[in-house]
Amino acid sequence: MAQAAEKKSSFKKSVQDSGTGEVLGKMLSKEGQITRSQLKEAEEIQKKTKERISKIIRRLGYMDEDSIIAFLARQMSIPVTNITDDKPDPSLMKFIPWDMAKEYMVFPLRGDAKILRLAMLDPTNFNTIEAVGSRLKKTVKPSVVSEKNLADAYLKYYKIKQEEYDEIVRLAPVDDGPAEEEDIKTVDDLGSLISDAAEDVSIEGGEEIDESDQVGGAADAAIVKLVNTILIKSVTDGASDIHIEPFEKSYQVRYRKDGVLHKAMNLPLNIKLALVSRIKIMAMMNIAEKRRPQDGRIKLRLGKGRAIDFRVSVLPTLFGESIVARLLDQSKLQIDMTKLGFSRKMLDRFMELLHKPQGLILVTGPTGSGKTNTLYSAVNILNEPHVKILTAEDPVEFNFAGINQVNVRPEVGLTFASALKAFLRQDPEVILIGEIRDLDTAEIALKAASTGHMVFSTLHTNDCPSTVARILDIGIQGYMLSSALVGVLAQRLLRKICQDCKYEVKKIDRQMLVDEGVPKETVENFKVFQGKGCVVCGGSGYKGRVGAFEMMEATTAVRDAITSQVSEGQLRKIAIKDGMMTLRMDAMEKVHNGITTLNEALGKTVLVKEALPAYLLNPDELVFDDGDLIIKEGNTDRNFYQLLQGHLAIIKNGRIVGEISQPFEYFGEMSSLMDQPRTATIKSRGKSVVKVFPGDKLRQTIEDYPDIAMKIIRSLVIRLTEADKKISQMGQKQ
Numbered sequence: 001m002a003q004a005a006e007k008k009s010s011f012k013k014s015v016q017d018s019g020t021g022e023v024l025g026k027m028l029s030k031e032g033q034i035t036r037s038q039l040k041e042a043e044e045i046q047k048k049t050k051e052r053i054s055k056i057i058r059r060l061g062y063m064d065e066d067s068i069i070a071f072l073a074r075q076m077s078i079p080v081t082n083i084t085d086d087k088p089d090p091s092l093m094k095f096i097p098w099d100m101a102k103e104y105m106v107f108p109l110r111g112d113a114k115i116l117r118l119a120m121l122d123p124t125n126f127n128t129i130e131a132v133g134s135r136l137k138k139t140v141k142p143s144v145v146s147e148k149n150l151a152d153a154y155l156k157y158y159k160i161k162q163e164e165y166d167e168i169v170r171l172a173p174v175d176d177g178p179a180e181e182e183d184i185k186t187v188d189d190l191g192s193l194i195s196d197a198a199e200d201v202s203i204e205g206g207e208e209i210d211e212s213d214q215v216g217g218a219a220d221a222a223i224v225k226l227v228n229t230i231l232i233k234s235v236t237d238g239a240s241d242i243h244i245e246p247f248e249k250s251y252q253v254r255y256r257k258d259g260v261l262h263k264a265m266n267l268p269l270n271i272k273l274a275l276v277s278r279i280k281i282m283a284m285m286n287i288a289e290k291r292r293p294q295d296g297r298i299k300l301r302l303g304k305g306r307a308i309d310f311r312v313s314v315l316p317t318l319f320g321e322s323i324v325a326r327l328l329d330q331s332k333l334q335i336d337m338t339k340l341g342f343s344r345k346m347l348d349r350f351m352e353l354l355h356k357p358q359g360l361i362l363v364t365g366p367t368g369s370g371k372t373n374t375l376y377s378a379v380n381i382l383n384e385p386h387v388k389i390l391t392a393e394d395p396v397e398f399n400f401a402g403i404n405q406v407n408v409r410p411e412v413g414l415t416f417a418s419a420l421k422a423f424l425r426q427d428p429e430v431i432l433i434g435e436i437r438d439l440d441t442a443e444i445a446l447k448a449a450s451t452g453h454m455v456f457s458t459l460h461t462n463d464c465p466s467t468v469a470r471i472l473d474i475g476i477q478g479y480m481l482s483s484a485l486v487g488v489l490a491q492r493l494l495r496k497i498c499q500d501c502k503y504e505v506k507k508i509d510r511q512m513l514v515d516e517g518v519p520k521e522t523v524e525n526f527k528v529f530q531g532k533g534c535v536v537c538g539g540s541g542y543k544g545r546v547g548a549f550e551m552m553e554a555t556t557a558v559r560d561a562i563t564s565q566v567s568e569g570q571l572r573k574i575a576i577k578d579g580m581m582t583l584r585m586d587a588m589e590k591v592h593n594g595i596t597t598l599n600e601a602l603g604k605t606v607l608v609k610e611a612l613p614a615y616l617l618n619p620d621e622l623v624f625d626d627g628d629l630i631i632k633e634g635n636t637d638r639n640f641y642q643l644l645q646g647h648l649a650i651i652k653n654g655r656i657v658g659e660i661s662q663p664f665e666y667f668g669e670m671s672s673l674m675d676q677p678r679t680a681t682i683k684s685r686g687k688s689v690v691k692v693f694p695g696d697k698l699r700q701t702i703e704d705y706p707d708i709a710m711k712i713i714r715s716l717v718i719r720l721t722e723a724d725k726k727i728s729q730m731g732q733k734q
């Protein structure tokens with residue numbers, strides 16, 4: 001404490017604090033936590049708003065509250081307290097009545113005759129320490145507390161009103177302030193807003209206004225209000241993107257909701273320039289630049305410390321600049337993996353893959369398939385204090401505490417590959433690389449994944465097997481990929497049926513379901529639901545979205561297949577045999593469970609023809625030596641076979657009546673089909689290799705897989721023709 005006391009007196013001499021945190025601000029700047037110009041900016045704002053400096057610094061995004069508290073505790077050698085956990089002594093409250101607590105932003109924790117332990121929002125405010133100390137005639141020992149925790153304690157112990165609570169914890173500015181930081185809560189009547197904006201601008205001269213007027217126009221109250229409303233409405237409507245598009249004769253706003261664009265409003269053409277300028281100002285773009293595309297960001301405050309980021313892109317088109325704003329609402333980011341749409345079983349498997357000590361996990365799907373969300377969720381599961389996580393993203397969409405995120409900027413040479421190289425020198429456990437697009441990135445990613453790092457990345461491919469094919473196409477050798485790969489996850493987003501108007505569709509063409517991949521044995525009980533359309537879902541019958549997933553684990557068989565660089569179709573078969581559910585299978589299960597509609601499942605996933613059942617994919621292979629019996633005349637077993645290698649003799653009544661020598665020829669199917677004992681004996685001549693298929697599946701195979709049925713029939717016909725020839729030859733000889 002001696003050290004702290006020393007610091008205390010030196011600060012006390014140099015600065016007098018009026019209670020808004022001047023000392024704290026100077027301390028942060030002096031110790032290099034914020035720059036001098038950042039402090040200056042905060043102080044300028046403080047002159048107008050009289051807020052606490054720490055609040056302004058937090059709002060400007062220069063430091064978060066946890067960092068400020070940790071800094072204070074370290075710098076002043078004082079403890080951080082959590083008042084409610086600390087079980088304060090309520091009898092002390094009579095010494096510090098509410099108006100005093102509020103004035104100094106303090107809370108009495110514990111005390112004896114001499115010492116009072118005081119929770120303080122700003123322990124650098126020595127005037128407070130002195131004032132409280134002299135009033136209570138005790139030595140005050142400060143602890144630092146967070147704003148929310150202090151407000152919570154006030155609510156609990158001093159029983160303050162909700163408005164008072166809100167006032168303490170709000171991060172938004174308290175004055176009228178610059179319009180873009182305005183605390184906006186409600187959406188006004190849209191129609192009148194639009195016409196107000198149009199009137200205001202037309203007074204200024206409509207389309208012909210020059211540069212300076214445009215800025216004036218952009219700052220117009222009506223335009224400001226309209227733009228705010230367009231942004232707010234997207235949030236309240238649950239949209240993901242806003243499109244503001246100029247056409248020759250119209251100017252329209254469309255919102256993308258659950259992946260579908262809806263027209264939201266028509267704007268008057270004459271506000272085009274003012275509106276674009278206003279958005280450029282908010283997104284800190286160059287308003288004079290009209291010929292080139294620009295990118296920016298808008299931070300919109302929604303009261304109570306909730307902020308929503310928009311990533312804004314402006315693109316010059318034939319009829320003016322088109323604006324797209326994407327909502328990056330942190331509160332909307334669903335990083336709870338159990339809510340993404342994984343089945344329990346698949347989630348368990350995925351969790352196991354995540355926690356492997358090293359390896360590569362790829363998440364794939366087209367743009368807008370939710371793969372970023374899944375990746376963030378996965379990485380967030382691994383986000384623990386002892387794990388160092390580095391990400392390279394293009395661009396960083398959401399910030400996570402405890403994760404080092406890097407924005408890739410190819411224009412200055414910071415590519416995914418160069419970021420990855422730098423990462424390896426930073427000794428991380430987990431690396432997320434936004435996308436693998438080239439050999440360079442792929443090679444380093446694989447190197448990292450096989451040298452003790454868990455590496456996550458994405459690709460733009462359709463499903464798991466094609467992801468492997470893409471990596472091999474890039475130029476990676478099969479053995480390199482197979483040794484590093486842990487698993488691939490492909491996904492799509494399906495619209496969810498509105499739970500308020502859901503009903504079961506009874507009349508369904510069962511054959512169509514079979515054609516679309518529902519297994520024959522379950523098709524009779526397969527359920528289909530949809531939404532009627534109601535107020536809750538705005539008449540669409542859908543509300544929200546859910547993921548459909550295909551997960552390919554790098555099992556031994558899958559690894560072997562990747563090493564030998566088998567075809568995509570072959571890899572798919574092997575993966576399915578090893579338990580992979582295809583996207584279509586998963587989507588159909590979500591249909592049956594009433595989560596999504598048949599239309600969504602059929603529209604967003606494809607039926608993979610190679611999705612054969614395991615018994616057809618990888619039947620047992622048997623090796624026979626010369627003279628070995630494969631089928632015995634008179635037996636009643638029902639299996640059927642396919643010759644892979646070698647020669648077989650067909651023997652009837654002790655005489656060889658034919659042979660089977662054509663590779664891939666089927667035999668033994670007659671008994672399964674006719675349900676009769678074997679009519680001939682079949683023996684191996686020399687060494688042969690034969691596949692065995694279960695006979696009880698033959699009917700189903702012929703019905704379900706016409707290609708295979710044709711091959712079986714062809715084998716049968718060839719054999720019968722040959723036997724026929726042989727018999728007639730024998731007849732001639734006799």
Ligand SMILES: [Zn+2]
Pocket residue numbers: 498499500501502531532533534535536537538539541542
């Ligand atoms: Zn509904």
